[in-house]
Amino acid sequence: MGTVTELKYESPETAQAVVALLSGVGPMARIFAGGTDLLVQMHEELIEPTLLIDIKGIPETREIDVTADEIRIGAAVTGAELGEHQELKSRWPGIVEAVELIGSYQVQGRATIGGNLCNASPAADSVPALIAAAAKVIIAGPNGTREVPAEEFSVGPGRTCLAAGEFVTSIVLPKQNQRSGDAYLRFIPRTEMDIAVVGAGACVSLNDDGTCASARLALGAVAPTAKRVAAATDILQGNRLDDGVLAALAKAANDACAPIDDKRGTIEFRTKVAGVLACRAVKIAWQRAENR
Amino acid sequence: MANENSTTNYKWVGKRTRRPDGVDKVTGRARYGDDMTVPGMLYGKILRSPHAHAKILSIDTSKANALKGVKAVLTSAEIPDHPLSQPPYAPIINDMHDISRNVMARDKVLYDGHAVAAVAATSERIARQALKLIDVEYEVLPHVLDPLEAAGRAAPILHEDQFTYSADGLSDKPSNLFRSITGQRGDLDQGFAEADIIVEREFTSEPVHQGYIEPLACIATASEDNCVELWTTTQGHFVIRALCAKLLNMDLAKVRVTASEIGGGFGGKNTVYGEPVAIRLSQMTGRPVRMVMTRTEVFRASGPTVGSRTRIKIGARKDGTITAADAETWYQAGAFKGAPVGRAAETFFSSYTIKNARAVVHDVCVNRPKVAAYRAPGAPMAAYAAEGAINELASRLAMDPVDIRIKNAVREGDESLMGTKYGQIGLLDVLEKVKSHDHYSAPLGNNQGRGFALGYWMHGGGLSSVSAHLLDDGTVTVATGNPDIGGSRSSMRVMAAEELGVDIELIKPIVADTGSMGYSHLTAGSRTTFATGMAVIFAVREIIEKLRALAAKKWRLTIDQVTWEAGQAVASSSSRGGIQSLSLKELAAMATKMGGAIAGHSEINAGGAGAAFSAQLVDVEIDPETGFVTPLRYTVVQDVGRAISPDYVEGQMQGGAVQGIGWALNEAYIYDDQARLQNTGFLDYRMPVASDVPMIDTVLVEVPNPNHPYGVRGVGEPCLVSAPAAVANAVENAIGQTMSSLPLSPPKILKRIDEAQAAGG
Numbered sequence A: 001m002g003t004v005t006e007l008k009y010e011s012p013e014t015a016q017a018v019v020a021l022l023s024g025v026g027p028m029a030r031i032f033a034g035g036t037d038l039l040v041q042m043h044e045e046l047i048e049p050t051l052l053i054d055i056k057g058i059p060e061t062r063e064i065d066v067t068a069d070e071i072r073i074g075a076a077v078t079g080a081e082l083g084e085h086q087e088l089k090s091r092w093p094g095i096v097e098a099v100e101l102i103g104s105y106q107v108q109g110r111a112t113i114g115g116n117l118c119n120a121s122p123a124a125d126s127v128p129a130l131i132a133a134a135a136k137v138i139i140a141g142p143n144g145t146r147e148v149p150a151e152e153f154s155v156g157p158g159r160t161c162l163a164a165g166e167f168v169t170s171i172v173l174p175k176q177n178q179r180s181g182d183a184y185l186r187f188i189p190r191t192e193m194d195i196a197v198v199g200a201g202a203c204v205s206l207n208d209d210g211t212c213a214s215a216r217l218a219l220g221a222v223a224p225t226a227k228r229v230a231a232a233t234d235i236l237q238g239n240r241l242d243d244g245v246l247a248a249l250a251k252a253a254n255d256a257c258a259p260i261d262d263k264r265g266t267i268e269f270r271t272k273v274a275g276v277l278a279c280r281a282v283k284i285a286w287q288r289a290e291n292r
Numbered sequence B: 001m002a003n004e005n006s007t008t009n010y011k012w013v014g015k016r017t018r019r020p021d022g023v024d025k026v027t028g029r030a031r032y033g034d035d036m037t038v039p040g041m042l043y044g045k046i047l048r049s050p051h052a053h054a055k056i057l058s059i060d061t062s063k064a065n066a067l068k069g070v071k072a073v074l075t076s077a078e079i080p081d082h083p084l085s086q087p088p089y090a091p092i093i094n095d096m097h098d099i100s101r102n103v104m105a106r107d108k109v110l111y112d113g114h115a116v117a118a119v120a121a122t123s124e125r126i127a128r129q130a131l132k133l134i135d136v137e138y139e140v141l142p143h144v145l146d147p148l149e150a151a152g153r154a155a156p157i158l159h160e161d162q163f164t165y166s167a168d169g170l171s172d173k174p175s176n177l178f179r180s181i182t183g184q185r186g187d188l189d190q191g192f193a194e195a196d197i198i199v200e201r202e203f204t205s206e207p208v209h210q211g212y213i214e215p216l217a218c219i220a221t222a223s224e225d226n227c228v229e230l231w232t233t234t235q236g237h238f239v240i241r242a243l244c245a246k247l248l249n250m251d252l253a254k255v256r257v258t259a260s261e262i263g264g265g266f267g268g269k270n271t272v273y274g275e276p277v278a279i280r281l282s283q284m285t286g287r288p289v290r291m292v293m294t295r296t297e298v299f300r301a302s303g304p305t306v307g308s309r310t311r312i313k314i315g316a317r318k319d320g321t322i323t324a325a326d327a328e329t330w331y332q333a334g335a336f337k338g339a340p341v342g343r344a345a346e347t348f349f350s351s352y353t354i355k356n357a358r359a360v361v362h363d364v365c366v367n368r369p370k371v372a373a374y375r376a377p378g379a380p381m382a383a384y385a386a387e388g389a390i391n392e393l394a395s396r397l398a399m400d401p402v403d404i405r406i407k408n409a410v411r412e413g414d415e416s417l418m419g420t421k422y423g424q425i426g427l428l429d430v431l432e433k434v435k436s437h438d439h440y441s442a443p444l445g446n447n448q449g450r451g452f453a454l455g456y457w458m459h460g461g462g463l464s465s466v467s468a469h470l471l472d473d474g475t476v477t478v479a480t481g482n483p484d485i486g487g488s489r490s491s492m493r494v495m496a497a498e499e500l501g502v503d504i505e506l507i508k509p510i511v512a513d514t515g516s517m518g519y520s521h522l523t524a525g526s527r528t529t530f531a532t533g534m535a536v537i538f539a540v541r542e543i544i545e546k547l548r549a550l551a552a553k554k555w556r557l558t559i560d561q562v563t564w565e566a567g568q569a570v571a572s573s574s575s576r577g578g579i580q581s582l583s584l585k586e587l588a589a590m591a592t593k594m595g596g597a598i599a600g601h602s603e604i605n606a607g608g609a610g611a612a613f614s615a616q617l618v619d620v621e622i623d624p625e626t627g628f629v630t631p632l633r634y635t636v637v638q639d640v641g642r643a644i645s646p647d648y649v650e651g652q653m654q655g656g657a658v659q660g661i662g663w664a665l666n667e668a669y670i671y672d673d674q675a676r677l678q679n680t681g682f683l684d685y686r687m688p689v690a691s692d693v694p695m696i697d698t699v700l701v702e703v704p705n706p707n708h709p710y711g712v713r714g715v716g717e718p719c720l721v722s723a724p725a726a727v728a729n730a731v732e733n734a735i736g737q738t739m740s741s742l743p744l745s746p747p748k749i750l751k752r753i754d755e756a757q758a759a760g761g
């Protein structure tokens, strides 16, 4: 007579304890942050873990630590908490608006930035904004701590660079130039409660003469992972935002797309709208930099 | 106006009162289908087909049966079979042969999600695991999803025993086309010959789900002596009783069904899905069985409304008089026959007096879940095509879209294509109200467009039962057999209070189970406030009659010397010197000592529900670079007969508009190339959320229905009929291009804009 295995739950208080549990149980153990992806996937029987490791009891995953140089965001900080953080909002409005787009009020109270990243959906809203910001992902594992640039973290739909026993403890946003701004825009067919058909994150810093000092553009939902548009940096650097530059930017965004046709959008639509959103996001980031 | 009272004299009718179900709903105390538990219950779960069309070669349940905690495993062998119904067919077919196969596939699965087996286990987790241990061997067959294709010669056949039924009898070969309904009058050739202008268009609409927020859920408790108690979320527990009893060969009296509080239905909870399976599992195990569907199961296995492929041709003279109209449409019924073809044929041109007209509607089986009712079944997709063509006619004639409708509008005494004769109707009043509304002439900005469309629906009456009881403290219970889906308890209470002339707080409206009431048909077809409301009025009048008799007895008068005024029995002045009166409360206290408790009841078959019309104006703005549509402003103008509870009437009108916005802009079933449904949740099945819709203005036009004591008409359906057409028209006007295939999703709109630009237009 067969039997059904029970599901276990652990809530350790240190990163080391998490690593030990992960290493002991293997792939049937899952990190549990807000659970807004995890529980949905379990409900749909896409995954059937035997152990859930709740990381919300570990202090460093729950803190936002601001220094003059950088900002460290704990992996289990929720969207609602980020949205209430004035310093973060004024320095990185694009990242906050990206995280705040996730779900609804109810989802915001649970969904974490770490969960958004680790779920590794190509359409995750915070990821293009993190890539544009040149954020770093801090990973704890059996061999200690390591750092990975946000754009290298996801390696395919639902797949990350995390090795066995590893998990994300925090995300670090770098020091900014004086006149810089960021922005994130997404396209969904509704106004909320939907998943990005295209997402575009931009970060721009300006020289004193009003030309672009540096810029980073990233796109979501148009390739197997969120993707930096490297060509955009060259197109913008040293220039002003005129029609020619915008046209080149749109073209670079179109060219960077390698989307699929699926229930959320067609290749043709995604490619075209990526160009539109790229220009709009850069314009907003530019304006924010000017207003600094 | 053939109304019994004048509007101004009403004490409760038309007032905004506290809702009787409000406290329980906002506190979470209200018990929906899923909120019920019974001691000792088991968890039922259904195994569903991963294939759209396949033969079931074998089912091996031995491993599932062996799992610890599994108490029963069921296949179609446990569900009684019934013969196929034979011609001539009723307009609405409840074919037990089909229902038996829809609740549990017999030798073939006909859609992705079709039930093939079920288990009952001691926990949900065990039940789910058990499903994985059932081995089903399939032989996959080619599938067909499109109704036009399915009706063609080369299509894979779903039912080898289904033949096309027509006036000439049955076809020689099996066919997915079950039957075609034609409504016709006049001479089309002559009509088109008289026309100065002819519009010809094709329109496509997709099946859409009712999207009720509460998934299907029930608990069945069967006993050894062949009785069953069933708790379920439904729009009509009497219909559920009838279907379960018939399907499982049980006595009606031994099946007692209680309707839970209901979290939306819109027509989607008019039939059985899990109930017969839960009953059988309970019979097999001797324990209560609870069966709750997930949202995924709701999408895969419960009925949406039909999708349609329509060809339409309309001709008019230069002055706007429509001389001829011809429509042919293919409705997909899903896996089993029964698309709402008759109502569709009726709806096509029913708002207009077109001398020469025809509507042909085909009922076609495809490999999708069997369609269910959805607010005005069959009508919105017909109106989408007809109103779309008339809007184009108006635009090509440079005529105002409302004026062309006024010119052709039906009036009292006119007939619909299917021969329904209109009584007192408010169509012209509605159209005049639209013209005088400030929305109609408000300026529009860049990339904005305004849409207009008209919707018609003929409402239902039918069987309703009411049992009202005066209690000895002077309060009153009013029990109906209709689940309260759109505020019926409130309206029943208002009508009872109005008749009795007492405070509404003295009246407690109740939804009673099938063991306590006479037969009551579904809460559907916008019938409840009309038909059940009428039964409430009659039941309360019986109480009043008895109270007059009681007072007469007390005063030693005859009953006709006693009248009922403002909640009191009053002796007529001619019979006595001074006026005497007895209040409801005093009479209630006397009753038990003077003959017995006082109750009134009514069992009616209500006729004359009549038609109603809803006109809608909508403004949208399009983002020309992404195709995103923002509905900016929305006004619904509708003939509501008499609004018993205006809050609820407005809610119905707003809800119809919101569903229409979803239908027009984003909702669709998305299948992969194996016809497996890809969007089985609200994330990708894109119904509008609150922030997607503007405030929806409502204008209540009250042209009373002479067949109801207060003038009630149905209000829940016409407001959806016109909505998709109105929104689609607004999009067309905003981009300056025609579009003919719902949903008008951003990719389609952007493509149309780009094509037009490329063509230099």
Ligand SMILES: Cc1cc2nc3c(=O)[nH]c(=O)nc-3n(C[C@H](O)[C@H](O)[C@H](O)COP(=O)(O)OP(=O)(O)OC[C@H]3O[C@@H](n4cnc5c(N)ncnc54)[C@H](O)[C@@H]3O)c2cc1C
Binding pocket: A030, A031, A032, A033, A034, A035, A036, A037, A038, A039, A040, A055, A075, A076, A101, A102, A103, A104, A107, A110, A111, A112, A113, A114, A115, A116, A117, A118, A119, A123, A124, A125, A126, A166, A167, A168, A169, A193, A194, A195, A196
């Ligand atoms: C109704 C609804 C709407 C949504 N809308 C959006 C939206 O608009 N945009 C969007 O991007 N997403 C959306 N989502 C998805 C989801 O809410 C987000 O991805 C969210 O950020 C996930 O965070 P979480 O804390 O809930 O993650 P969880 O569900 O707890 O975890 C997600 C995955 O990451 C793993 N994980 C979590 N934290 C870590 C860690 N620190 N280290 C290693 N692995 C980890 C988990 O094991 C799991 O596999 C929506 C979800 C729902 C239910």
